[in-house]
Amino acid sequence: MLMIPMAEAQPNLGKNLMNKPAVRLKQTTCPYCGVGCGIDVNVDGQTLTQVNGSSDHPANFGRLCVKGSSVLETNDVSGRLLQPMIGDSVVSWDEAINHVASGFQNVIEKHGPQAVALYVSGQLLTEDYYVANKLMKGYIGSANIDTNSRLCMSSAVAGYKRAFGSDTVPCNYQDLEDTDLLVLVGSNAAWTHPVLFQRMERAKQINPDMKVVVIDPRQSATSELADLHIAIKPGTDVALLNGVVNYLAEQGLLDKNYIEQHTEGFSATLESCQAWTAERVAQYCDIPLEQVSTYYQWFANSPTAITFYCMGVNQSSQGTDKCNAIINCHLASGKVGKVGSGPFSITGQPNAMGGREVGGLANMLAAHMDIENPKHRENVQTFWRSPRIADKAGAKAVDMFEKVRNGEIKAIWVMATNPAVSLPNGNAIAEALAACPLVVVSDCNLNTDTTEWANVRLPATGWSEKDGTVTNSERRISRQRGIMPPSGEAKHDWQIICEVAQAMGFASGFRFTSPAEIFDEHARLSGYENYGSRDFDISGLAGMSEGEYDRLRPVQWPVNAQYPQGCSRMFEDGRFFTKSGKAQFVGVTAKAPVQITSEEYPLVLNSGRVRDQWHTMTRTGKAAKLTAHIAEPFVAVHPNDAERFSLIDGQVAKVTSAFGQVLLKVKLDSGQRKGELFAPMHWNKQFASQANINKLYAPVVDPISGQPELKHAAVTIEPYAADFYGIAFSRSMIMSDSEYWTKAPNQAGFQMSFAGQGEISDWLDWCQQHSVSQGEWIRVENSSEKSFRVMCYKAQQLEFVCYIQATPFAEDTSWLSEMFMLQQFDREEIKALVAGTPTPEVAKGRQICSCFQVGEKQIIEAIVDYGDDTVEKLGERLKCGTNCGSCKTDLSGLIRANCPAVAV
Amino acid sequence: MxxxxxxxxxxxxxxxxxxxxxxxxxxxxxxxxxxxxxxxxxxxxxxxxxxxxxxxxxxxxxxxxxxxxxxxxxxxxxxxxxxxxxxxxxxxxxxxxxxxxxxxxxxxxxxxPFVPPIPGKERENCFVYRTIEDLDLIKAAAEKCKVGLVVGGGLLGLEAANALKQLGLKTHVVEFAPQLMPTQIDVGGGRQLKAKIEALGVSVHTEKATKIITDGESCVHKLEFADGSEIETDLVLFSAGIxxxxxxxxxxxxxxxxxxxxxxxxxxxxxxxxxxxxxxxxxxxxxxxxxxxxxxxxxxxxxxxxTQGEVIFSGADMSTKLKLMGVAVGSIGDAHARTPDALTFCYENPEEGVYKKVVTDTQQKHLIGAVLIGDTSEYDHLLQLHLQKDELSDTPESLIVPTLQGEPVNPADTMADSSFVCLCNLVTKGTIVDAISAGCDTVDAIKAKTKASSSCGTCVGMVQNVIDSEMAKLAVEVS
Structure with missing residues (x-):
C-alpha cells in the first residue's frame, strides 16, 4: 500500500515561502465509471497525498463517490506488472516488441489479417485507442478490433444510430437536474454512478415536484429514491415502453407537431405498440396495473422527461430494441433535444465514449465513420495514407473469442481489460485463451485471470501515469493527466502500440512522440470531409500546442466552427444525422430473453455491481476502505425461493447453469422477485475460489449490437454441504485452499471467508499453515458444536484471528476486523476474542459509510436511541454520508427499517 | 506357624x-x-x-x-x-x-514390548527397550553404529530415542500415528513436541507405517514405509507400545x-x-x-x-508430568477432550516452544484435562483443580495464557491437608506438612521421611510447593 504521509505537507512554512510550494495540485479525471469526474490531486514531491473532487469540473462540481475518493489507496505498485515478460521470464522491451510484432506478422502472412485481433478497453485513453484502431483497420487491414465497451453500451450505440443516424447522446448531466420526470431503467445509479445519483437526489430536494421512476426487477439503493418503483419481470422492458407510445396515442398526448416535422416511421411503430394497453402490459410485465398507469400518466403529462438507462437495458438479447423503444417514447412526446429531456444512455467506463469516437468497435471505422460506407473508407484511408483499410466489420467481442477458440484467430492482443472474467461463458473463454498460439496482454497488473493465459505480458502505465483524454457519458472530453512517472519499465499503451506497429514495418503512420500529437490527428480526422455530415467533429480542437493540450478544459463535443466552445445538448434544432435529417422511429416487438428457465434451470440470474467495487476489482479490490461495505460475493435470494431450495442466509450455495457453476453465499433479500437471483459480477479468481458469475451466462448476444445477454441466465441453486465455515482476519497474507474462499484487503490487512468439506483435525495448525503470522497463539474449541476460534498476537497487537463453525455465521463478524485497530490489545481484548463477544469499542457493526467507517449498529443506535430520523441528523451525529454520499440510500433504508413511523 | x-x-x-x-x-x-x-x-x-x-x-x-x-x-x-x-x-x-x-x-x-510383525524384525541389532539387559545389548551394539532408529513415538519411544542420542547415534523416531505421544497428548501438543525434539537433533517421522526392514546401502538396515519413503539405520529399537x-x-x-x-x-x-x-x-x-x-x-x-482392608481399586488418574530429552511434558485427565461437550482452550508460543491446553466442561466451570509442552509450571495447579474438582474462578484460558495470568499462585496454599500429593505412595499434604514441622525442609528429606516423590517423580514440584507454602506461612508468623 502506498504510504500516504498525513498532515506533513507544511514542514517549514518560512522555507517554503522562499521556494516553490511543497504541495502541487494536479487536475485529472477519475479512472472509474462513465460519469468522468474531475479529480484534484495534491502532489507532495513524488507522493500523491490527497484527492478531492474538482470543484470546477462540470461532471461533478467537487463531488466524488467513495471509489473515486479512494483512488490513491489503489495506486501503489503492489501487484503491478513492471517489466515485459515472455512466459514467466522478464525480457527487454526490444525483445518483447519484436516478439509481438513478428508473432502477429507471421500469423498475418500465413493466415491473413483476419487471423489476428485486438481486444481493447474503455479504460484506454482516446489516444491509445486511436492508434490501436489505426493499426488494425488501416495497416493490418482487418476490423478485428473490439472493445470491452461491447459488453456495456454497444446496444445503446446501435439504438442511437438507428434512431438518429449517429451515435449521439443528446443530453447532458445538467438535464438530470432540470427535468420534471426522471425514469431510470436498468440502472442502479446510486451504486454505479453515485455522483450523478447525488445530483438527482439534490434536484429532487430542490424540486419536490420532480418525480423519479425506477424500472428494475429488483429493489436497489436507487429505488430508495423512487416515487414509483416498477419491478418488472426481467426482459419485458419493450412491452412496458411500447405501452407508453400506445398510451400517448390513446390519450391524444402525442407531440404530433414534432413527429410530423422531425421524425419518420411513426405509424408503423404505433402499430407495433397498439396492442400494449396498460392492462396487457401489467399482465405481461407481471406488475400492478396502477404502477403502469401512473408511469404512463406521469410520462405523458410531464413537460420534460429523461429516461436514464444503463446495463439493465443494454445487456440483453434485444438490447438495441429496448434502446429504440426508449427513444420512441421520447420522439413521440417530443422530449428530445430540450432542456431536461431525452433518452440518456450512461456508460460504465471512463472512456467508453472515447472508444466509440475513435472507432474502437469492430463495426465502426473511425471518428464516427462507418465501415460499410465506401466514402468513409476512402476518407479515412486517404487521411491516414494507410496501405489498407478494413472493408467489412470485424468480429465483435463474443464472436472474437469464439474465433479464437475455433482457431480462426491465432493471435490476440488484449489491452487493459480482463475478458476471462467479464465475457459470458467464461469456461469457453479460458479454453480459447489456452488454445490460442499467441496471447499478448498489456496491463498494469501482473496477475489477473487473463494474464494467466498470456504468452507475452506488456507492462502498461496506470492511472496517475497515463496522459491523454477521456470522454464521459455526456460527450465531455477531459484530460487525464500524467502526474507520476511510469512505474518500473511500464510504457503508455499508445507507445507500446506504436512500437509494435513500427516493428511490423508501419513506421510512417506511428511516429507519434506525445499524446497531444495523436489527439491532434484524431481531431483533424473528425473534421476531415465532414461538412456537418457527422456528429462527431472536434476539428475545433485541432492545432493545439502541447501546452494548450495539457491545459485543455473539459469540453463537450462537437467542437467546431459552429460550436467553438462545445455543445451541451444535441438535436435542439430537430435535425438528425440520418439521410433525411429526421429521427427514425424503430418499431420493436417484445421478445423473451434467449436464456429462458427450464425444469432443470428454473431460476433467472440477474447480474450487477456493488457500491464500492468496480469491474473485475483489479484496482478497487486493492483498497481496504472499499471492501468493508461488501467484502464477499453473494447471491441474493427471495426468502420464498430460499425455502423452496432449502437455503439459509449466509450459507454457501452452488449456482449452476448449463455453462458453469459458482459458489456464492446466500443473502436473503425480499427485494428480489420470486424465482430470480441476483449476484455481483466483480469477483474472480484473484479474490474468490469460484465466484465469477459471468461464466454461467450463455454466449448469447443481441443480433444487432453483439452485446451479450448478461442479465438473464437460467440457473438452479442448491446448498453446498459445507462441513465448516470460517472467517479470518490478518495483518499479513492469508492463503486458502478450501473449496469456497473469498479474500479481500481490509483495514487490518487481509480478510478471508472460507467454507469446505471434510474434517480439519487441528485448526491451530491449519491457521499457522495458511498465514504467515507469528506470535502467541490461542485456540478455543467446542468440539461438539465444531466451533473453533484461533488468534495470534504479538507485543500487545493482534496479528490474526479466525473463527470457524459448522454453520453459516449469523452474527456480524466485522468487529473482529476492528480489533486490529485498537490502541491496546490486552487482557480484555484477548478474553473478548476467546469468548466471541465484542468489546464495547468495536461493536460498530457492518460498515455502511466507507468514508468515515461508520457501522450499521452505530447508525441504528442513533436512530433508535437518539431519534435521528433523517439522513442529515445521522450525518451531524456520526458524519456518515457527509463526504461522498454514496451511502445515503443505505442510511435512509436503515431509518425506514428502524423507525417505521418516519416517512423518509 | x-x-x-x-x-x-x-x-x-x-x-x-x-x-x-x-x-x-x-x-x-x-x-x-x-x-x-x-x-x-x-x-x-x-x-x-x-x-x-x-x-x-x-x-x-x-x-x-x-x-x-x-x-x-x-x-x-x-x-x-x-x-x-x-x-x-x-x-x-x-x-x-x-x-x-x-x-x-x-x-x-x-x-x-510389542514388536510389530514387520518382515525383518529379527535382523541383527533390532532391540526392544525394557530391561537393564536390553540396555546392555543396545549399548554394546551402538558402539559399532552411526545411525539409530526407534519404531514408536510414544513416551517410551522418546525415552529410547534420547538414549540412542546420548550414545552418539544420529537418531530417528518413526511413528505410525500423525503425532508423537498420541496416548498422552493432543495433536497440537504433539506438533509442538515434535518441533522441540527435532530442534534437539532427533529426526521425527510421523504417519509412517513400516513395511519391511531390509538391507541398507549406507547403513546396515533400510526401513521401507507404506508411503514409499525409506530410512537407513544401523540399529532398530522397537517401542511400539506394550x-x-x-x-x-x-x-x-x-x-x-x-x-x-x-x-x-x-x-x-x-x-x-x-x-x-x-x-x-x-x-x-x-x-x-x-x-x-x-x-x-x-x-x-x-x-x-x-488383609481384610477396605481399599479397592477404582481406576486411576493417568495424569503425568515428565521431561523427555529435556522437554517438559504434562498430561492431565482428558487430554484429548473426548468428554462429550468438552471445551478446549489452547495457548501456543512457537517461538518459545510452549504449548498449553486446558479442557473444561461445557459450562467452563471445571477443569477436566490439560496438556503442557515446553513449560509445565502450571501442572500442579491444574492437576489440583482437576483432582479436587475445584470450580474455576476465572475464564479457562486465563489458566494458561501468560497475558491473562495473575501473579503466580502457589497451588499448595489452597490445597486441603487430606489431598494426596504423591499418588504412587499415597502421601497427603498433611503428612508432608507434618514432616516439614519435624524439620524436613528439602525435597530429599521429605522423600526419605514420607516416600513422597520416590516413585514416578511427578510430584517433586508439588512437594517443593508444599515446602514453599509452609515456609511462607512460617515467615508470616515469625514476622
Whole structure:
C-alpha cells in the first residue's frame, strides 16, 4: 500500500515561502465509471497525498463517490506488472516488441489479417485507442478490433444510430437536474454512478415536484429514491415502453407537431405498440396495473422527461430494441433535444465514449465513420495514407473469442481489460485463451485471470501515469493527466502500440512522440470531409500546442466552427444525422430473453455491481476502505425461493447453469422477485475460489449490437454441504485452499471467508499453515458444536484471528476486523476474542459509510436511541454520508427499517 | 506357624515389589511370601531406566536388595520364570523345575514390548527397550553404529530415542500415528513436541507405517514405509507400545480380555479368587494402566483385600508430568477432550516452544484435562483443580495464557491437608506438612521421611510447593 504521509505537507512554512510550494495540485479525471469526474490531486514531491473532487469540473462540481475518493489507496505498485515478460521470464522491451510484432506478422502472412485481433478497453485513453484502431483497420487491414465497451453500451450505440443516424447522446448531466420526470431503467445509479445519483437526489430536494421512476426487477439503493418503483419481470422492458407510445396515442398526448416535422416511421411503430394497453402490459410485465398507469400518466403529462438507462437495458438479447423503444417514447412526446429531456444512455467506463469516437468497435471505422460506407473508407484511408483499410466489420467481442477458440484467430492482443472474467461463458473463454498460439496482454497488473493465459505480458502505465483524454457519458472530453512517472519499465499503451506497429514495418503512420500529437490527428480526422455530415467533429480542437493540450478544459463535443466552445445538448434544432435529417422511429416487438428457465434451470440470474467495487476489482479490490461495505460475493435470494431450495442466509450455495457453476453465499433479500437471483459480477479468481458469475451466462448476444445477454441466465441453486465455515482476519497474507474462499484487503490487512468439506483435525495448525503470522497463539474449541476460534498476537497487537463453525455465521463478524485497530490489545481484548463477544469499542457493526467507517449498529443506535430520523441528523451525529454520499440510500433504508413511523 | 498363608508373587517389577513392601507393612507376618523374578536381578526403577545410560548403575536404580528381602524373611528367586500354574493343585512350576504351592497367587508379570510383525524384525541389532539387559545389548551394539532408529513415538519411544542420542547415534523416531505421544497428548501438543525434539537433533517421522526392514546401502538396515519413503539405520529399537504379559494366565485359563490382559475386579482378583493380578498385566474395566502409580494402587488394593482392608481399586488418574530429552511434558485427565461437550482452550508460543491446553466442561466451570509442552509450571495447579474438582474462578484460558495470568499462585496454599500429593505412595499434604514441622525442609528429606516423590517423580514440584507454602506461612508468623 502506498504510504500516504498525513498532515506533513507544511514542514517549514518560512522555507517554503522562499521556494516553490511543497504541495502541487494536479487536475485529472477519475479512472472509474462513465460519469468522468474531475479529480484534484495534491502532489507532495513524488507522493500523491490527497484527492478531492474538482470543484470546477462540470461532471461533478467537487463531488466524488467513495471509489473515486479512494483512488490513491489503489495506486501503489503492489501487484503491478513492471517489466515485459515472455512466459514467466522478464525480457527487454526490444525483445518483447519484436516478439509481438513478428508473432502477429507471421500469423498475418500465413493466415491473413483476419487471423489476428485486438481486444481493447474503455479504460484506454482516446489516444491509445486511436492508434490501436489505426493499426488494425488501416495497416493490418482487418476490423478485428473490439472493445470491452461491447459488453456495456454497444446496444445503446446501435439504438442511437438507428434512431438518429449517429451515435449521439443528446443530453447532458445538467438535464438530470432540470427535468420534471426522471425514469431510470436498468440502472442502479446510486451504486454505479453515485455522483450523478447525488445530483438527482439534490434536484429532487430542490424540486419536490420532480418525480423519479425506477424500472428494475429488483429493489436497489436507487429505488430508495423512487416515487414509483416498477419491478418488472426481467426482459419485458419493450412491452412496458411500447405501452407508453400506445398510451400517448390513446390519450391524444402525442407531440404530433414534432413527429410530423422531425421524425419518420411513426405509424408503423404505433402499430407495433397498439396492442400494449396498460392492462396487457401489467399482465405481461407481471406488475400492478396502477404502477403502469401512473408511469404512463406521469410520462405523458410531464413537460420534460429523461429516461436514464444503463446495463439493465443494454445487456440483453434485444438490447438495441429496448434502446429504440426508449427513444420512441421520447420522439413521440417530443422530449428530445430540450432542456431536461431525452433518452440518456450512461456508460460504465471512463472512456467508453472515447472508444466509440475513435472507432474502437469492430463495426465502426473511425471518428464516427462507418465501415460499410465506401466514402468513409476512402476518407479515412486517404487521411491516414494507410496501405489498407478494413472493408467489412470485424468480429465483435463474443464472436472474437469464439474465433479464437475455433482457431480462426491465432493471435490476440488484449489491452487493459480482463475478458476471462467479464465475457459470458467464461469456461469457453479460458479454453480459447489456452488454445490460442499467441496471447499478448498489456496491463498494469501482473496477475489477473487473463494474464494467466498470456504468452507475452506488456507492462502498461496506470492511472496517475497515463496522459491523454477521456470522454464521459455526456460527450465531455477531459484530460487525464500524467502526474507520476511510469512505474518500473511500464510504457503508455499508445507507445507500446506504436512500437509494435513500427516493428511490423508501419513506421510512417506511428511516429507519434506525445499524446497531444495523436489527439491532434484524431481531431483533424473528425473534421476531415465532414461538412456537418457527422456528429462527431472536434476539428475545433485541432492545432493545439502541447501546452494548450495539457491545459485543455473539459469540453463537450462537437467542437467546431459552429460550436467553438462545445455543445451541451444535441438535436435542439430537430435535425438528425440520418439521410433525411429526421429521427427514425424503430418499431420493436417484445421478445423473451434467449436464456429462458427450464425444469432443470428454473431460476433467472440477474447480474450487477456493488457500491464500492468496480469491474473485475483489479484496482478497487486493492483498497481496504472499499471492501468493508461488501467484502464477499453473494447471491441474493427471495426468502420464498430460499425455502423452496432449502437455503439459509449466509450459507454457501452452488449456482449452476448449463455453462458453469459458482459458489456464492446466500443473502436473503425480499427485494428480489420470486424465482430470480441476483449476484455481483466483480469477483474472480484473484479474490474468490469460484465466484465469477459471468461464466454461467450463455454466449448469447443481441443480433444487432453483439452485446451479450448478461442479465438473464437460467440457473438452479442448491446448498453446498459445507462441513465448516470460517472467517479470518490478518495483518499479513492469508492463503486458502478450501473449496469456497473469498479474500479481500481490509483495514487490518487481509480478510478471508472460507467454507469446505471434510474434517480439519487441528485448526491451530491449519491457521499457522495458511498465514504467515507469528506470535502467541490461542485456540478455543467446542468440539461438539465444531466451533473453533484461533488468534495470534504479538507485543500487545493482534496479528490474526479466525473463527470457524459448522454453520453459516449469523452474527456480524466485522468487529473482529476492528480489533486490529485498537490502541491496546490486552487482557480484555484477548478474553473478548476467546469468548466471541465484542468489546464495547468495536461493536460498530457492518460498515455502511466507507468514508468515515461508520457501522450499521452505530447508525441504528442513533436512530433508535437518539431519534435521528433523517439522513442529515445521522450525518451531524456520526458524519456518515457527509463526504461522498454514496451511502445515503443505505442510511435512509436503515431509518425506514428502524423507525417505521418516519416517512423518509 | 503352619497357619501362615503362602503368597507367591510372580514378577518383581516395580509393582510386584511395591506389593511385597505393602504386604509386609500391612500384615502382621501372617504371610509366607515368595517372590519369583524372571529377570536376573530384583526390582529396579524402570521409570528412570534411561539414566542407566547417563551414568547410573544397576545398583543405583535398584529398589530393593537381597539383604532387604532376607531381612523380611521373603523367599526370593531371580532368573526364575514361572512356566505353568496348576490352579487345581494350587502350584506353580518354574522353568528351573521348581514346584511351589500357594494359597494366594499374585501375578505382577507386567508387560512386554510389542514388536510389530514387520518382515525383518529379527535382523541383527533390532532391540526392544525394557530391561537393564536390553540396555546392555543396545549399548554394546551402538558402539559399532552411526545411525539409530526407534519404531514408536510414544513416551517410551522418546525415552529410547534420547538414549540412542546420548550414545552418539544420529537418531530417528518413526511413528505410525500423525503425532508423537498420541496416548498422552493432543495433536497440537504433539506438533509442538515434535518441533522441540527435532530442534534437539532427533529426526521425527510421523504417519509412517513400516513395511519391511531390509538391507541398507549406507547403513546396515533400510526401513521401507507404506508411503514409499525409506530410512537407513544401523540399529532398530522397537517401542511400539506394550502388551500385558498374560501368558501364564492364558495357560491356566483365567479370564482374559479380548485384546489381552488379565481381567480383575476392584479387589484385583482374577476370575480365580485366589489369584490376583496387578500392574500392567491386569485389565480393569477393560483398561490396562501403563503407569507405575495405578500399579501401586492396585498393589495396595490387593494387599488390602488379603488383609481384610477396605481399599479397592477404582481406576486411576493417568495424569503425568515428565521431561523427555529435556522437554517438559504434562498430561492431565482428558487430554484429548473426548468428554462429550468438552471445551478446549489452547495457548501456543512457537517461538518459545510452549504449548498449553486446558479442557473444561461445557459450562467452563471445571477443569477436566490439560496438556503442557515446553513449560509445565502450571501442572500442579491444574492437576489440583482437576483432582479436587475445584470450580474455576476465572475464564479457562486465563489458566494458561501468560497475558491473562495473575501473579503466580502457589497451588499448595489452597490445597486441603487430606489431598494426596504423591499418588504412587499415597502421601497427603498433611503428612508432608507434618514432616516439614519435624524439620524436613528439602525435597530429599521429605522423600526419605514420607516416600513422597520416590516413585514416578511427578510430584517433586508439588512437594517443593508444599515446602514453599509452609515456609511462607512460617515467615508470616515469625514476622
Amino acid at each position: 503352619t497357619t501362615k498363608q503362602r503368597v507367591i508373587v510372580v514378577g518383581n517389577g516395580m509393582v510386584g515389589h511395591h506389593f511385597v513392601d505393602q504386604l509386609v507393612a500391612q500384615s502382621n507376618q501372617q504371610f509366607e511370601i515368595t517372590v519369583l523374578a524372571e529377570e536376573p536381578r530384583l526390582a529396579y526403577d524402570r521409570v528412570h531406566l534411561s539414566e542407566y545410560f547417563s551414568g547410573k548403575s544397576a545398583e543405583d536404580l535398584s529398589l530393593t536388595s537381597e539383604t532387604y528381602y532376607q531381612s523380611l524373611g521373603i523367599d526370593h528367586f531371580v532368573n526364575q520364570r514361572v512356566s505353568e500354574i496348576d490352579r487345581s493343585r494350587k502350584t506353580v512350576l518354574t522353568n528351573q523345575g521348581k514346584t511351589l504351592e500357594y494359597d494366594k497367587l499374585v501375578l505382577a508379570t507386567g508387560s512386554f 502388551r500385558p504379559q498374560d501368558a501364564l494366565a492364558r495357560q491356566c485359563a483365567l479370564e482374559i480380555g479380548e485384546r489381552g490382559g488379565i481381567v480383575i475386579n476392584d479387589n484385583c482378583q482374577t476370575s480365580d479368587k485366589d489369584i490376583y493380578a496387578i500392574g500392567e498385566c491386569a485389565l480393569w474395566q477393560n483398561r490396562i494402566f501403563g503407569l507405575v502409580s495405578p500399579g501401586y494402587t492396585m498393589a495396595r488394593a490387593a494387599v488390602s483385600h488379603l
